[in-house]
Amino acid sequence: MTDTPSTVYVVDDDAGMLESTQWLLESVGLRVAAFRDGRQFLDTLDMVQSGCVILDVRMPGLGGLNVQEELQKRGSRLPIIFVSGHADVPIVVRAFKSGAFDFIEKPFNEQLLLDSVQQALQDHQQTSQQQRGDDDTDALIGTLTRRERDVFLPLAQGYTSREIADRLEVGIKTIDLYRSRVMKRLGVDRVPDVTGIAVAAGLLNPLNLRNSTD
Numbered sequence: 239m240t241d242t243p244s245t246v247y248v249v250d251d252d253a254g255m256l257e258s259t260q261w262l263l264e265s266v267g268l269r270v271a272a273f274r275d276g277r278q279f280l281d282t283l284d285m286v287q288s289g290c291v292i293l294d295v296r297m298p299g300l301g302g303l304n305v306q307e308e309l310q311k312r313g314s315r316l317p318i319i320f321v322s323g324h325a326d327v328p329i330v331v332r333a334f335k336s337g338a339f340d341f342i343e344k345p346f347n348e349q350l351l352l353d354s355v356q357q358a359l360q361d362h363q364q365t366s367q368q369q370r371g372d373d374d375t376d377a378l379i380g381t382l383t384r385r386e387r388d389v390f391l392p393l394a395q396g397y398t399s400r401e402i403a404d405r406l407e408v409g410i411k412t413i414d415l416y417r418s419r420v421m422k423r424l425g426v427d428r429v430p431d432v433t434g435i436a437v438a439a440g441l442l443n444p445l446n447l448r449n450s451t452d
Contacts, residue, residue, distance in 0.1 A: 276300035
């Protein structure tokens with residue numbers, strides 16, 4: 239699956255500042271979407287987009303902190319870089335407490351802004367890749383039937399087929415059959431790989447594993 243191109247969203251009611259920021263970002267090859275209004279930005283934003291937001295704090299109508307609050311309600315993970323020419327301590331504190339990535343005072347140093355944007359894009363990409371990995375792991379485990387799940391976790395913990403059979407009060411050949419089906423559904427050939435999937439899904443503490451003699 240192809241990654242969605244990263245976009246830097248710039249939201250600032252100052253037309254001159256908006257244009258110069260867009261030009262600066264595009265001059266280093268970044269994809270930019272510019273907005274003079276917080277509500278317009280929110281109405282246009284596709285929540286599956288990747289990138290970051292450069293957000294002015296003080297704007298008519300919907301201010302930057304309100305936009306940040308709305309993004310949080312929507313579950314957006316886009317990093318927010320606030321910019322402001324009138325930053326006071328309470329505003330800065332509120333922005334960071336609500337998860338702001340950075341806060342830069344106007345007029346800002348161009349390289350400082352570019353460095354912050356590049357770091358925000360990199361962090362968001364890494365977070366998105368981790369999220370996709372978690373989703374893939376959950377989807378794999380979700381393909382298991384109820385009985386296969388009964389075998390999956392003790393198998394991941396290092397219990398032998400005989401031990402699992404005793405726990406579930408079934409024959410060892412039945413457990414061997416389910417064990418084979420579990421590994422096939424998960425697309426793995428070795429028990430340590432089953433363990434790795436369980437750990438990645440948060441179902442197993444890697445410090446509480448037992449050695450398998452199976």
